[in-house]
Amino acid sequence: MKRLFFILNIFLLVSCSSDDEVRTNTKDVVGVWEKSSDISTEIYPELEEGNYEFVLQYKFLDDSTFESFSFVRNSDTDNIIGYRSRFEGSFFIEKNRMNLNYNQYNSNVEASQLVDSADLVLIDQDVDWSFNFSVNKNELLFDFDPCGPYADCIGELKLKRVKKNQ
Numbered sequence: 001m002k003r004l005f006f007i008l009n010i011f012l013l014v015s016c017s018s019d020d021e022v023r024t025n026t027k028d029v030v031g032v033w034e035k036s037s038d039i040s041t042e043i044y045p046e047l048e049e050g051n052y053e054f055v056l057q058y059k060f061l062d063d064s065t066f067e068s069f070s071f072v073r074n075s076d077t078d079n080i081i082g083y084r085s086r087f088e089g090s091f092f093i094e095k096n097r098m099n100l101n102y103n104q105y106n107s108n109v110e111a112s113q114l115v116d117s118a119d120l121v122l123i124d125q126d127v128d129w130s131f132n133f134s135v136n137k138n139e140l141l142f143d144f145d146p147c148g149p150y151a152d153c154i155g156e157l158k159l160k161r162v163k164k165n166q
Contacts, residue, residue, distance in 0.1 A: 026093050028135040029060045033159035036073070044072060044081075044114060051075040058140075058159060066091050066100070072114055082114020083107065089127075098133040098142070101126065 036053040044052075053075050059067045068087040071080050089102025104127060105120035107113065132143040138161040144154045 026064065027062075029091075029093070029098075029133075029140060030062055030164075031060060031161055032163035033058045033060070033140045034162050035157060035159050038075070039072065046114070047072070047081065052081065056157075056159070057162075060091065064090050064092060066102075068102075069117070083117045083120060084114065086117060086120050093133075096132050096134065097130055099128070099130045101128050103127070 034055055034057045036055045039052050039054045041047040041049060041052065051074065053073055055069075055071055055073050057069045057071070066087075066089060068085075070084040070086075072082055072084075073080050084107055086105040087100075087102045088105075089100060091098060091100050093099070103125040104123055106123050107115045107119070108121045108123075109115060131145055134141045134143070140159040140161065142154075142157040142159070144156060
């Protein structure tokens, strides 16, 4: 009898844990997510002495829209110094895939110059992008698909939650 009970428990445990389908609720990603890295004032000559960071930020909203920005921020004051790019559009989640449709805005000056967000110029629109993702507590991981030998591949991107339910 004990042996039968043991076998049934093993069977139930295995059958319950073999669900390959990953489901993530859209609510799991709603909020503000960032990846930042310290930068030197040598990269951006217009910066005064101080502590600065380059930030990639995603804002996912309840209405399935999103915005993404890349900018330089003063680490001491949290003031945004200038922008490099902005993406805005919509997203939907299907199993463990995030699907984005967006318009892309960039600075049309050389790469070492920062601009006001209003000065970013539309360079591409109605772009579709799909990739695997996962949410683990306060970490959002984008796991991008492999790309060709001559492409500029990203691999993966880890973002930290900075605000929930924006």
